[in-house]
Amino acid sequence: MSPEAYAQVSNLLIPTATVIYALAMVSHAMEWALGRAAVAKSAAVKEEVLVASDGAAVSGDPTDVPDVPAVDVPAVEEPASSERLDAASRIGLLLTWLAFVLHLGGVVTRGLAAGRVPWGNMYEFSITASLAVAIVYLIFVQRYKLQYLGLGVTFVVAAVLGLAALALYTPAGPLVPALHSYWLVIHVSAAAISGGAFTVGGLVSVLYLVKARAERRVLAGGTMAASLRRLPSAEAMDGTAYKVLAFAFPLWTFGVLVAGPIWAEHAWGRYWGWDPKEVWSLVTWVVYAAYLHARATAGWRGSGAAKIAIVGWFVFIFNFVGVNLLVSGLHSYAGV
Amino acid sequence: MTEIKDRIAAASGPEEPSGPPALGLVGWLRWTWRQLTSMKTALVLLFLLALGAVPGSLVPQTPIDPIKVSDFLAAHKTLGPLYDKLGLFDVYKSAWFSAIYLLLFISLIGCVVPRLSVYVKGLRARPPKPPRNLNRLPGYQRFELAEAGDVIEVATRELRKRRFRVQSYDGAVGAERGYLREAGNLLFHFSLILALVGVAWGSLFGYRGTVLVVVGNGFSNSVAQYDDFTPGRAFSGDDDLPPFSLTVKDFEAKFQEDGPQKGAAREFKAQLDYQQTPDAPEKSYLLEVNHPLKLDGSSVYLLGHGYAPRVTVKDGQGNVAFSGPAPFLPQDSNFSSFGVIKAPDARPETLGFEGFFLPTAYIGPNGPVSVFPDDLNPELVMTGYYGRPRPETGKPESVYQLDKSKLTQFQQNGDKWRLQLAPGQSAQLPDKAGSITFDGYSRWVKLQISHTPGTGLALAGISLAILGLMGSLFVHPRRTWVRVREEDGRTVVEVAGLDRGPERGLGDEIQAITTALKPASSSTQEQP
Numbered sequence: 047m048s049p050e051a052y053a054q055v056s057n058l059l060i061p062t063a064t065v066i067y068a069l070a071m072v073s074h075a076m077e078w079a080l081g082r083a084a085v086a087k088s089a090a091v092k093e094e095v096l097v098a099s100d101g102a103a104v105s106g107d108p109t110d111v112p113d114v115p116a117v118d119v120p121a122v123e124e125p126a127s128s129e130r131l132d133a134a135s136r137i138g139l140l141l142t143w144l145a146f147v148l149h150l151g152g153v154v155t156r157g158l159a160a161g162r163v164p165w166g167n168m169y170e171f172s173i174t175a176s177l178a179v180a181i182v183y184l185i186f187v188q189r190y191k192l193q194y195l196g197l198g199v200t201f202v203v204a205a206v207l208g209l210a211a212l213a214l215y216t217p218a219g220p221l222v223p224a225l226h227s228y229w230l231v232i233h234v235s236a237a238a239i240s241g242g243a244f245t246v247g248g249l250v251s252v253l254y255l256v257k258a259r260a261e262r263r264v265l266a267g268g269t270m271a272a273s274l275r276r277l278p279s280a281e282a283m284d285g286t287a288y289k290v291l292a293f294a295f296p297l298w299t300f301g302v303l304v305a306g307p308i309w310a311e312h313a314w315g316r317y318w319g320w321d322p323k324e325v326w327s328l329v330t331w332v333v334y335a336a337y338l339h340a341r342a343t344a345g346w347r348g349s350g351a352a353k354i355a356i357v358g359w360f361v362f363i364f365n366f367v368g369v370n371l372l373v374s375g376l377h378s379y380a381g382v
Numbered sequence: 383m384t385e386i387k388d389r390i391a392a393a394s395g396p397e398e399p400s401g402p403p404a405l406g407l408v409g410w411l412r413w414t415w416r417q418l419t420s421m422k423t424a425l426v427l428l429f430l431l432a433l434g435a436v437p438g439s440l441v442p443q444t445p446i447d448p449i450k451v452s453d454f455l456a457a458h459k460t461l462g463p464l465y466d467k468l469g470l471f472d473v474y475k476s477a478w479f480s481a482i483y484l485l486l487f488i489s490l491i492g493c494v495v496p497r498l499s500v501y502v503k504g505l506r507a508r509p510p511k512p513p514r515n516l517n518r519l520p521g522y523q524r525f526e527l528a529e530a531g532d533v534i535e536v537a538t539r540e541l542r543k544r545r546f547r548v549q550s551y552d553g554a555v556g557a558e559r560g561y562l563r564e565a566g567n568l569l570f571h572f573s574l575i576l577a578l579v580g581v582a583w584g585s586l587f588g589y590r591g592t593v594l595v596v597v598g599n600g601f602s603n604s605v606a607q608y609d610d611f612t613p614g615r616a617f618s619g620d621d622d623l624p625p626f627s628l629t630v631k632d633f634e635a636k637f638q639e640d641g642p643q644k645g646a647a648r649e650f651k652a653q654l655d656y657q658q659t660p661d662a663p664e665k666s667y668l669l670e671v672n673h674p675l676k677l678d679g680s681s682v683y684l685l686g687h688g689y690a691p692r693v694t695v696k697d698g699q700g701n702v703a704f705s706g707p708a709p710f711l712p713q714d715s716n717f718s719s720f721g722v723i724k725a726p727d728a729r730p731e732t733l734g735f736e737g738f739f740l741p742t743a744y745i746g747p748n749g750p751v752s753v754f755p756d757d758l759n760p761e762l763v764m765t766g767y768y769g770r771p772r773p774e775t776g777k778p779e780s781v782y783q784l785d786k787s788k789l790t791q792f793q794q795n796g797d798k799w800r801l802q803l804a805p806g807q808s809a810q811l812p813d814k815a816g817s818i819t820f821d822g823y824s825r826w827v828k829l830q831i832s833h834t835p836g837t838g839l840a841l842a843g844i845s846l847a848i849l850g851l852m853g854s855l856f857v858h859p860r861r862t863w864v865r866v867r868e869e870d871g872r873t874v875v876e877v878a879g880l881d882r883g884p885e886r887g888l889g890d891e892i893q894a895i896t897t898a899l900k901p902a903s904s905s906t907q908e909q910p
């Protein structure tokens with residue numbers, strides 16, 4: 047196939063993937079809506095159990111307390127609605143897989159069209175970075191039971207892809223000479239994958255804060271919003287966020303503190319020059335180091351750490367979007 | 383449960399500072415030191431470091447772009463001097479930024495050195511005795527046996543198989559694994575220090591300079607030859623520079639010729655001849671972006687390029703007052719290049735010219751511009767000035783700027799005189815003041831030459847740090863106990879464990895161990 051043909055295929059696949067991600071998002075939104083309805087019916091019964099169990103069910107580690115009473119509650123909800131709920135969840139995941147395959151195809155054909163790695167400008171970095179979010183989510187979705195993240199992930203990916211296709215599109219072309227290096231390949235793929243994990247970890251941390259607040263309210267004798275009951279316990283989500291971010295941190299360290307400097311040394315003759323992009327990468331790194339410390343510091347565990355993880359995510363996004371658009375530096379991409 | 387976790391964390395991690403300082407200087411010092419090396423302080427310092435790094439990305443920085451800094455100072459009469467006082471134009475060398483990271487690293491050393499000795503002691507320590515109430519631990523399992531038999535031996539074997547270190551106690555075994563977590567953590571923190579030392583080394587003893595060389599000309603490595611030179615604080619001068627020299631033989635640039643990215647740079651190549659030392663044989667090298675030439679630890683990089691029109695200026699008396707290439711500086715992506723030509727030796731009046739070299743000239747509604755970076759239609763468009771000869775002051779003057787304060791612009795027919803020349807063409811100056819010939823043009827390259835010692839150390843440090851990090855984040859320490867005791871005439875076997883990291887799946891492992899213990903000696907049924 048000719049580069050033009052590849053480019054056409056890519057330009058077809060990316061919008062299609064966007065639409066299917068959006069459909070997956072609708073399906074997950076229905077899942078949340080159904081969850082609300084389904085749990086509301088059994089709310090009264092569960093509330094009793096939660097309060098009676100002295101909070102252990104909601105604050106304990108699931109491995110500490112293997113039999114979470116809330117699970118043993120006889121199902122008062124109609125089986126039909128639970129089935130529909132599961133179906134919505136499964137359809138959402140299935141659509142996400144389908145969109146992901148098309149998305150992957152779109153990124154690969156884009157690379158083939160340009161004759162190089164597909165992250166030479168902001169359009170390409172957007173489609174690749176959102177692909178990384180989808181990859182990290184799909185890798186971890188079974189292992190860490192991340193189904194509850196479907197809505198957030200499909201929203202983020204569909205939004206980034208849509209924005210890229212509408213506002214950032216740049217036709218495929220070769221690279222400016224400074225970007226010719228295999229260290230660029232390593233540097234950017236490490237940054238993109240860890241960025242995907244920061245995003246997933248950030249989304250989990252947001253839901254953690256919501257759930258933890260709801261649990262505190264239950265302990266204080268209040269009730270929990272119906273849709274939140276289907277989320278894992280706050281402690282389990284805290285553990286999930288940690289694992290995803292613990293996966294991201296060494297990769298980010300390698301990407302921005304090893305591969306990046308090596309490439310900068312080749313391209314600009316200095317491995318570190320306090321370029322705005324470098325500064326914000328370091329700030330991101332330091333914030334996540336603070337996150338890992340916070341988890342080991344009394345008074346900062348839990349909510350404090352989760353907030354730092356969210357700050358880290360915003361810093362990462364600012365580095366990618368804000369620094370490119372607002373601050374000029376050596377890292378400005380061709381054709382932003 | 384949380385209580386136990388905390389106790390263990392307190393035993394292995396640094397203690398949180400508590401209470402007011404004890405009386406006396408020593409007590410007070412100790413208290414300060416404990417504060418400084420506490421986990422909370424580390425957290426605060428990390429935040430300060432992140433926060434402190436930010437202004438340097440938003441305010442122009444002297445070492446990166448001094449011109450932007452002076453523009454900023456000119457534009458902000460009150461804010462500018464304030465920023466200057468706060469060191470905001472050179473954040474990363476400012477006293478307060480240095481203070482943050484030095485405190486952080488002192489805290490780091492104070493934190494990890496004691497932990498190292500605790501760890502070394504802990505390496506020899508045996509896995510601890512089971513706590514009295516195993517049933518308060520997670521994943522607790524118990525079953526009954528007719529008689530104890532060899533449960534302890536089976537448990538020891540099973541736990542060893544699961545890579546636990548095992549210690550037998552009276553009627554019980556304690557087991558522990560995951561010692562590498564703390565080792566990884568210590569390696570990580572120590573390696574950060576190593577990396578910082580490497581970085582500091584480079585900034586003290588290194589140097590960096592740039593020089594613009596017109597194709598055909600040469601450069602030899604001495605401080606005086608640089609256009610711009612930044613030595614490290616401990617750099618001593620020419621003796622520290624390797625004595626190489628080079629000549630730029632040729633330069634080639636390729637640009638995208640069509641499509642939406644028309645004009646974007648595609649390829650730069652400079653052909654160099656170089657000598658490592660004055661008497662070494664001459665070698666050649668093809669210098670490209672991303673492919674520096676390495677000489678004696680110094681590296682030569684291709685940073686940029688541009689055009690240098692070759693011009694001959696004759697004065698009013700018919701003598702050649704200037705001849706040669708004059709580098710012009712590109713102003714936009716199509717290389718509309720601005721420059722000046724000075725002929726201070728011209729008589730009876732000195733001459734000066736200012737204007738543009740346009741590689742692909744196009745006369746648009748707003749005047750002449752270049753519309754493509756390559757030399758498809760080169761033209762020189764300039765205006766001229768004349769003035770009284772002035773005595774040499776010896777003050778260095780920028781070769782890219784014309785001091786017009788004592789010069790008068792040439793006029794013709796009541797308008798400013800302007801020349802527009804293609805290569806090979808000449809123009810007469812008004813009032814028989816002389817002539818100017820556009821002989822042709824050369825390309826120039828901007829080279830950066832730098833030496834950064836300690837890079838290997840910094841790289842080794844950060845690589846070891848990542849290795850340590852993997853150990854620290856992915857190794858999960860776990861303790862497990864098996865105890866056999868008599869209870870109301872029956873033999874009871876208890877199994878329980880404790881995670882010291884965020885690992886899950888403890889319950890599964892305890893379950894598996896319990897299952898392994900049962901068949902070998904089980905004769906009675908289990909009682910959960």
Ligand code: HEM
Binds near residue numbers: 395421855
């Ligand atoms: C340059 C500054 C520092 C950076 C970038 C940094 C980074 C990190 C990172 C990424 C971790 C996570 C690895 C793990 O969980 O084992 C960690 C853990 C740790 N750090 Fe630091 N650190 C710094 C300074 C310090 C200082 C000053 C202290 C002492 C107060 C300290 C004490 C600890 C401790 C005790 C842990 C283990 C926490 C745990 O058990 O999970 N660190 N550090």
